[in-house]
Amino acid sequence: MDISERIVMADGYSIFRLEGKHTLRLSVSLIKDAISFCREHGIAKLIVDVTGLSGFASPSIVERYWLIQEWAGESRGVVRVAMLARSNIIDPQKFGVTVALNAGFPFNVFAGESEAIEWLLLDETG
Numbered sequence: 001m002d003i004s005e006r007i008v009m010a011d012g013y014s015i016f017r018l019e020g021k022h023t024l025r026l027s028v029s030l031i032k033d034a035i036s037f038c039r040e041h042g043i044a045k046l047i048v049d050v051t052g053l054s055g056f057a058s059p060s061i062v063e064r065y066w067l068i069q070e071w072a073g074e075s076r077g078v079v080r081v082a083m084l085a086r087s088n089i090i091d092p093q094k095f096g097v098t099v100a101l102n103a104g105f106p107f108n109v110f111a112g113e114s115e116a117i118e119w120l121l122l123d124e125t126g
Helices: 024-040 061-075 095-102 113-121
Strands: 007-009 014-017 045-049 080-084 107-110
Touching: 007 024, 014 024, 024 045, 024 061, 045 113, 061 095, 061 107, 080 113, 095 107, 107 113
Parallel strands: 014 045, 045 080, 080 107
Antiparallel strands: 007 014
16 A cells, blocks of 8 residues: 555645555554555645544553654654544543653544544644
8 A cells, every 4th residue: 555645635634544354554554554555645634534534443551652642753743643533543541641741742533534633733732
């Protein structure tokens, strides 16, 4: 999959939509590639839409920790990521958001696109 062809520019941010049936490991890797692409091309704000993704169960706490660490390492604190996901896979305590915060990774997860965009476009101090 050519990541550059899957990233769409919007007004002040970019969007990467991951759809179809994939394993968790492949999905994490593709999102990591999208974050890398954005960092390397000076794109500071990214929406990752996984609402059309299938093929695995909601990630466990251990898997959430691992995937956030993968993405945080790739972001290097440069790319702010808002994930758009189905509400049934969002952890009620947003464990991954806490892990991201502790890793210095500007990340949050949302069920609604308008909320994701609003958060993404906030000043990083806001």
